[in-house]
Amino acid sequence: MTGHLISVARPRIAAMALGVAAAAWAAAPLLGSGWPGLALAVAGCCVAAGSLRLALQDVPELEEAYFASAPERAVRAALVIVRLLSWEEIGCVALLWLEVMHPARPWHTAVLGALLVAWLLTVHIAESGTRAAGLLRRQAKIVAAGACLLALGAAGAFLPGATSGAGAALHVLAAIAVIAAAVLVLPG
Amino acid sequence: MAIPNEPGGQLASAASPVSRRDVEVRWRLSRHARRLLTLALAAMLLAVLNRRPELAGLAAPALLLLGVGGAGAGWAARQRPPRAVLVAVRPSDRRLFEGEPAWIDLAVELPGEPGGGYDARWAFHPGRGIEPASATAVTAAVARFEFTAPRWGRRQAGMAELVLHDRWHLTGGQVSVTLPALDCYPRPGVQQETVVLSRLPNRLGEHPARVPGEGAEFAGVREYVPGDRQRQINWPASTRRGRLMVNTFAAERSQDVVLLVDATTDVGQPGSSALDMGLRGAAAAARAYLSRRDRVGVITYQWGGARWLAPSLGRRQVYKIIDTMLHADATWDRGASFRRLPRAALPPGSLVVAFSPLLDQRFVEALRDMRERGFSLIVVDVLNVTPPRRWSDAWSATDRIARRIWAMDQHAIRFALRELGVPVVHWDGVAPLDLPLAPYTRRALLSHGGATPRAPRGMPDEKPSISGMQS
Numbered sequence: 001m002t003g004h005l006i007s008v009a010r011p012r013i014a015a016m017a018l019g020v021a022a023a024a025w026a027a028a029p030l031l032g033s034g035w036p037g038l039a040l041a042v043a044g045c046c047v048a049a050g051s052l053r054l055a056l057q058d059v060p061e062l063e064e065a066y067f068a069s070a071p072e073r074a075v076r077a078a079l080v081i082v083r084l085l086s087w088e089e090i091g092c093v094a095l096l097w098l099e100v101m102h103p104a105r106p107w108h109t110a111v112l113g114a115l116l117v118a119w120l121l122t123v124h125i126a127e128s129g130t131r132a133a134g135l136l137r138r139q140a141k142i143v144a145a146g147a148c149l150l151a152l153g154a155a156g157a158f159l160p161g162a163t164s165g166a167g168a169a170l171h172v173l174a175a176i177a178v179i180a181a182a183v184l185v186l187p188g
Numbered sequence: 189m190a191i192p193n194e195p196g197g198q199l200a201s202a203a204s205p206v207s208r209r210d211v212e213v214r215w216r217l218s219r220h221a222r223r224l225l226t227l228a229l230a231a232m233l234l235a236v237l238n239r240r241p242e243l244a245g246l247a248a249p250a251l252l253l254l255g256v257g258g259a260g261a262g263w264a265a266r267q268r269p270p271r272a273v274l275v276a277v278r279p280s281d282r283r284l285f286e287g288e289p290a291w292i293d294l295a296v297e298l299p300g301e302p303g304g305g306y307d308a309r310w311a312f313h314p315g316r317g318i319e320p321a322s323a324t325a326v327t328a329a330v331a332r333f334e335f336t337a338p339r340w341g342r343r344q345a346g347m348a349e350l351v352l353h354d355r356w357h358l359t360g361g362q363v364s365v366t367l368p369a370l371d372c373y374p375r376p377g378v379q380q381e382t383v384v385l386s387r388l389p390n391r392l393g394e395h396p397a398r399v400p401g402e403g404a405e406f407a408g409v410r411e412y413v414p415g416d417r418q419r420q421i422n423w424p425a426s427t428r429r430g431r432l433m434v435n436t437f438a439a440e441r442s443q444d445v446v447l448l449v450d451a452t453t454d455v456g457q458p459g460s461s462a463l464d465m466g467l468r469g470a471a472a473a474a475r476a477y478l479s480r481r482d483r484v485g486v487i488t489y490q491w492g493g494a495r496w497l498a499p500s501l502g503r504r505q506v507y508k509i510i511d512t513m514l515h516a517d518a519t520w521d522r523g524a525s526f527r528r529l530p531r532a533a534l535p536p537g538s539l540v541v542a543f544s545p546l547l548d549q550r551f552v553e554a555l556r557d558m559r560e561r562g563f564s565l566i567v568v569d570v571l572n573v574t575p576p577r578r579w580s581d582a583w584s585a586t587d588r589i590a591r592r593i594w595a596m597d598q599h600a601i602r603f604a605l606r607e608l609g610v611p612v613v614h615w616d617g618v619a620p621l622d623l624p625l626a627p628y629t630r631r632a633l634l635s636h637g638g639a640t641p642r643a644p645r646g647m648p649d650e651k652p653s654i655s656g657m658q659s
Contacts, residue, residue, distance in 0.1 A: 004323065058324055060313060086219065089226040096230050096243070106242040113246030116227060120250075124220035124357060129309055129327040138355060142256050146249025153245015168239035175244035176232065179251050 011126035012054045018119040019047035019091065025112050026095040031102065039098040046091030053082045054126050088123055092116055106157035110150045117146065149179055206278040211363050215269050218353060218360035221257075224250040257356030269354070273298055275365050279345065282368065283507070284337060286375040289321060291334040292367055294348050298329075306361075307353040315346035315367070337372040339459055340467060342514055344369050373510045374464065376471035378620035381629035382480050385443050385539050385564055393442020394481045401439020409433045444485070444499045444535045445477045447509070450544030450551050451490035451516035456573045465570040465617035466543035467513050472621055473541055474509045478502070484509065487533060488516040489551065496533040539564050545571035546601050546612075559608050566628060567605060567612045568621070571598070 023043045030036075061079060068076065099112055125132045136143070153175045217225075231247035234240070274297040280290045296308055310331035312324045322334040337343050345367035352361035384395045396405040409425050412432035425433040447470045454463035470486065477484045478501070485499035486509045497512045534540075540563050546552055559565050575594055577587065602612045613624035622629065 008323075060320075060324065086222065086226075088223050092223070092227045093230045096227075096234055096246075100234050100238055100240070100243070104240055104242070109240075109242040109246055113231070113249065116246070117224075117249045117253075120220065120223045120227065123223070124218075127219070128307075128351070128353065128357065129325055130307055130353070130357065131327070135357065139253065139257075142252050143249060146252040149248030149252070150245045153248060154242045156245070157240065157242040168241070169236075171241040172235050172239055172244050175235070175241040175248075179244065179248045182248070182252060 011122055015054055015122040015126045016051035018122050022095055022115040022119050023047050025115055026098045036098060036101050039094050043091050043094035046087040049082055050087035057127060088120060106154035110154035113150050145182055149182060204279050204281055206276050208274060208276045210272045211275045211365060212272050213270060213361040213363050215359055215361045218358055221358040224254050257358045269361060270298060273363060279368055283371045285373050286340050287336055287338060289334060289336055291332050292345060293332050295330045296350055305355055309351045311349045313347040315344035317341060317343045318346055340372050340374040342369060343372050371514060374467040374471050376475055377468045379472040379476040379622055381622045382476050383566055383625060383628045388441035388443050389537060391442050393440055395441055396438040397441040399439050400436045403437045403440035405438045407436045407438045410436055442482050444483045444538035446534055446538050446540045447473055447486045448540055448542040449488045449513060449516055451488050452548040452551060453545055455545060460617060462545035462570045469543045469568055469615060469621055471510055474506050478505055486512050488513055490516055496529055498532040542567045543570055552601055556608060559610050565610045567610055569612055569614045572616055
């Protein structure tokens with residue numbers, strides 16, 4: 001029983017840790033209040049709510065709320081709210097928004113990308129109960145290719161003229177083209 | 189299903205059959221795919237808007253997973269997702285007792301290769317009144333979910349949800365399976381001894397009657413008359429008397445027992461309420477009398493009418509009786525009219541064992557009426573609670589007086605029944621029923637004449653009013 005609990009809790013804790021790490025990584029250095037503060041707050045809330053959803057995943061919903069006491073109704077409402085939205089999607093958008101508000105820092109962004117993908121994979125493993133080793137083994141090549149492209153995108157940002165004007169747009173176009181080519185070339 | 193409190197008893201029920209059915213699969217993009225798509229689109233949009241190529245690179249892993257996975261799973265069309273899957277459901281038993289552990293086995297068979305290249309995950313959503321006793325989600329094609337039903341009643345086991353993921357976990361197929369209904373029987377109390385009437389019908393059984401017959405219990409000796417069996421000659425008595433004497437034996441008879449369960453009022457905590465105890469006591473009594481070869485029937489009386497089962501013999505009758513009692517509820521339910529109960533439901537001369545909290549005046553009147561018509565009655569009082577004490581009036585004189593009046597009223601009801609010759613015994617639901625019934629199981633209960641099959645007074649046909657319930 002204890003082994004089962006540990007195996008269930010491990011990916012959930014890992015997902016929470018990765019979410020916190022991604023939020024902290026995107027927030028550093030702190031830009032103060034205003035829009036960055038709002039983005040950070042939204043991201044933090046999403047990470048917390050997503051972690052709570054995973055933690056309460058096995059709690060069954062109360063079928064009958066009519067005869068339930070006030071605390072039971074409150075718990076039921078909280079469960080419904082936590083399960084209503086896709087917190088991870090909102091969190092990803094908020095973290096990207098927060099990252100954009102920082103000045104360009106390609107390697108930092110690349111690490112954030114790796115953290116976000118790891119977070120999403122871990123959340124999926126935690127909520128689906130899939131064996132992490134089997135899933136990652138099957139997707140290892142794709143993830144590795146994605147990491148290479150991530151590094152390539154970060155490196156491309158250091159090229160001269162990559163930060164402003166038409167050169168920047170061309171760099172983005174080139175990055176998208178490389179990704180599209182990789183998607184088409186890699187075997188399924 | 190083993191019968192609780194029964195020595196060495198295993199139910200004669202067959203193992204539950206496996207139910208197999210094709211269930212439609214609803215395929216859609218998985219949550220994982222939707223998240224990756226959101227990440228990729230947001231990153232791409234921000235890359236274009238802000239002209240920052242590193243953000244396009246950030247979208248690369250998600251896009252690769254989506255693109256390559258999508259090509260591998262769908263576009264290449266190497267294997268089409270199945271439209272339906274074969275699901276097998278097998279409960280451990282359709283009938284169980286309160287608190288008895290039970291389980292349901294679930295299995296999915298996918299077309300093609302074993303496993304079909306899909307990851308299956310079962311989730312169990314227990315129905316009302318079902319408490320899971322194991323993990324409620326299992327990642328495998330075959331799953332077993334254990335549960336218990338803490339309280340009697342007809343229960344839906346719940347729903348099982350199956351999620352199938354393809355190799356890349358980008359599409360998910362959802363299957364919902366309605367689990368079968370289960371009959372949860374009240375856990376019978378303990379009763380070994382039985383109350384036996386002094387006058388028994390002329391039917392072969394196991395109770396020694398007061399008339400001579402072919403039984404095994406010695407009754408006395410008498411003078412030999414032609415036609416007596418030689419083996420019955422009592423040689424020591426014949427030697428003493430100087431003439432042939434023969435042994436006589438008591439006849440062995442059976443009796444009709446009707447269990448009367450009062451379901452009009454249910455007071456107390458769920459699980460130990462008056463109705464719970466009434467049903468448990470009735471189940472125990474049914475087993476005890478049927479094991480003595482008596483014919484046992486049941487009448488449950490509730491708002492809206494009565495349900496009855498004619499007295500009969502045999503082990504199956506226990507389950508028929510409990511099935512009948514499962515309909516008992518402290519709510520209104522249309523049933524047979526108590527006035528028009530046929531003679532078969534309440535045979536004349538039968539022993540009536542009533543389980544009641546004696547809170548409904550109509551039920552008390554009916555008991556009184558049955559007694560006056562000559563039925564031999566014994567009442568098992570299952571009232572174990574007192575009116576709740578309100579905090580605001582905890583120490584007020586009004587509250588104390590009201591409680592005293594209520595207690596005196598209850599005492600008067602029981603006293604009046606005893607004065608009529610109806611024994612009233614109190615059962616707390618914990619001790620064996622033999623303890624309160626002990627004074628009546630040691631000797632035969634005096635029968636009171638033959639009953640006329642007339643409908644009892646005090647049992648109205650129509651739905652009773654609220655005021656009629658308050659005694």
